[in-house]
Amino acid sequence: MEIELEKINPKFVELFTQTYGFTEAEFALFLTYFKPKTISKKDYYLRAGEVCKSKAYLNKGCARNFVLDDQGHERILFFAFEDWWLGDFDSYYSGKPGTNYVQILEDSELLVISKENFQKAEKEIPKLQQWYSSKMLRSASASRNRIEEMKTLSAEERYLKLMEQQPHIFQRIPLQYIACYLNIEPQSLSRIRHRLTNKH
Amino acid sequence: MEIELEKINPKFVELFTQTYGFTEAEFALFLTYFKPKTISKKDYYLRAGEVCKSKAYLNKGCARNFVLDDQGHERILFFAFEDWWLGDFDSYYSGKPGTNYVQILEDSELLVISKENFQKAEKEIPKLQQWYSSKMLRSASASRNRIEEMKTLSAEERYLKLMEQQPHIFQRIPLQYIACYLNIEPQSLSRIRHRLTNKH
Numbered sequence: 001m002e003i004e005l006e007k008i009n010p011k012f013v014e015l016f017t018q019t020y021g022f023t024e025a026e027f028a029l030f031l032t033y034f035k036p037k038t039i040s041k042k043d044y045y046l047r048a049g050e051v052c053k054s055k056a057y058l059n060k061g062c063a064r065n066f067v068l069d070d071q072g073h074e075r076i077l078f079f080a081f082e083d084w085w086l087g088d089f090d091s092y093y094s095g096k097p098g099t100n101y102v103q104i105l106e107d108s109e110l111l112v113i114s115k116e117n118f119q120k121a122e123k124e125i126p127k128l129q130q131w132y133s134s135k136m137l138r139s140a141s142a143s144r145n146r147i148e149e150m151k152t153l154s155a156e157e158r159y160l161k162l163m164e165q166q167p168h169i170f171q172r173i174p175l176q177y178i179a180c181y182l183n184i185e186p187q188s189l190s191r192i193r194h195r196l197t198n199k200h
Numbered sequence: 201m202e203i204e205l206e207k208i209n210p211k212f213v214e215l216f217t218q219t220y221g222f223t224e225a226e227f228a229l230f231l232t233y234f235k236p237k238t239i240s241k242k243d244y245y246l247r248a249g250e251v252c253k254s255k256a257y258l259n260k261g262c263a264r265n266f267v268l269d270d271q272g273h274e275r276i277l278f279f280a281f282e283d284w285w286l287g288d289f290d291s292y293y294s295g296k297p298g299t300n301y302v303q304i305l306e307d308s309e310l311l312v313i314s315k316e317n318f319q320k321a322e323k324e325i326p327k328l329q330q331w332y333s334s335k336m337l338r339s340a341s342a343s344r345n346r347i348e349e350m351k352t353l354s355a356e357e358r359y360l361k362l363m364e365q366q367p368h369i370f371q372r373i374p375l376q377y378i379a380c381y382l383n384i385e386p387q388s389l390s391r392i393r394h395r396l397t398n399k400h
Contacts, residue, residue: 068352069352070353070354070357075348075351075352077344077347077351089344090341090344090345093337099348129333136333136336136340137293137336140289140336140339140340140343141289141290141293143343143346143347144290146343147277147343147346147347147350148267148275148277148299150347150350151267151269151275151277152267152268152269152270153270157270183351
C-alpha cells in the first residue's frame with residue numbers, strides 16, 4: 001500500500017526535506033520504505049515480551065508507553081502525540097523481547113518502517129544518519145531531564161511543569177493516566193488541581 | 201603537557217585501537233587533543249551554573265554527579281568510575297550553563313578534551329563518530345532503564361539490583377551517597393542491609 005503524500009503530517013515532510021535537506025528523489029525513496037497502519041483506541045502497537053522490529057511515526061493520534069512493576073501495576077513512562085516515534089528502543093537495538101507496552105489512546109494513524117528498511121534507507125540516504133544522531137542526543141537529554149525532575153521536584157511542581165510545558169496533555173489524556181505518569185496518587189492530583197484552581 | 205601512554209587506562213587504548221580500529225597514527229593524533237588533569241578528593245570537575253566545555257575521560261578515580269532540588273538538597277544522579285566520561289551533557293551541547301555538579305570522590309586522574317578539539321578530531325578521524333553514536337545509544341538506553349527502575353522497583357529491589365550489577369560501588373562510595381542515589385533514607389538503607397545480611 002502506498003502512502004499518500006497529502007495524508008502525511010506536514011511536520012514529517014518539513015523535517016526531512018527542509019531541516020535535513022533530502023532531495024525530492026531521496027524523500028520519495030524514503031517514503032517507499034514505510035507502511036501506513038491504523039490502530040484503534042485501546043489496542044496495542046507493542047506489548048512487553050515482543051521484539052520491537054520497527055519504528056513508527058505517529059502521524060495522527062496519541063499513545064502511552066508503560067511498563068508493569070512486580071505487583072503488576074502499570075507505570076507510565078511517557079505519552080506520545082503527533083510527530084513522535086513509537087517503539088521500544090532497547091528491544092529494537094538488542095533484538096531481544098522488550099519490557100514496554102505501547103497502547104493507543106485515540107484512533108491513530110502510523111507510518112511504520114521496519115528495522116531492515118531503516119538500515120537500507122540509512123545507507124542510501126546518509127543524511128538520515130544526521131537526523132538520527134540528533135534524535136538520539138535529544139532523546140538521551142530528555143531522559144536525563146526526566147530523571148532530574150523525578151529526583152528534584154515535588155508532586156505539585158511536577159504537575160505545574162507539565163501544565164506549563166505540555167498543556168495539551170490535559171485535553172487528551174485521562175487524569176488517572178496523568179497521575180500515574182507524574183507518580184502522584186489520583187486523589188492527590190485532584191486535590192492539587194482543586195487547590196490551584198481556587199487560588200485564581 | 202603530553203600524555204604518557206603507559207599511564208592511560210588500557211580500556212581507553214583498547215576501545216579506540218581495537219573496537220573502533222583507529223590506526224596507530226590516528227590514535228596518536230587523537231591523544232594530542234587531550235590534556236591530563238588531576239583533581240583532589242572533594243574538589244569539583246564542574247559546578248551548576250558553569251558551561252560544560254569539555255568531555256573528561258576518568259582514567260583513575262571516581263566521582264558523583266548531582267543536582268540540587270528547590271530546598272537545596274543534593275540529589276545524586278549517578279556515580280562515575282574508571283573508564284567513564286564526565287560532564288554535563290545538556291550544557292555541553294547547548295552551550296548554556298548546566299544544572300549538574302560533578303564532584304570527585306577519590307583523588308582522580310582525568311583526560312580532558314575540549315569541545316573544539318573533539319570536533320576537530322571527529323573530522324579528522326571519522327571512526328570517532330561511530331564510537332560516539334554508539335555511546336549515545338547506550339547512554340539513552342541507560343537513562344531509560346533508570347527511569348523504568350525508579351518507576352517499578354521498591355527500595356529493597358533497587359538496592360539488590362545495584363548490589364548485583366555494581367557491587368564495587370559499596371566498596372568505594374559512602375553509604376549515605378548510595379542511599380541518596382537510590383532515593384532511600386539512609387536509616388532505611390541500613391535497616392534493609394541489616395535485615396538481608398541476617399538472612400544468610
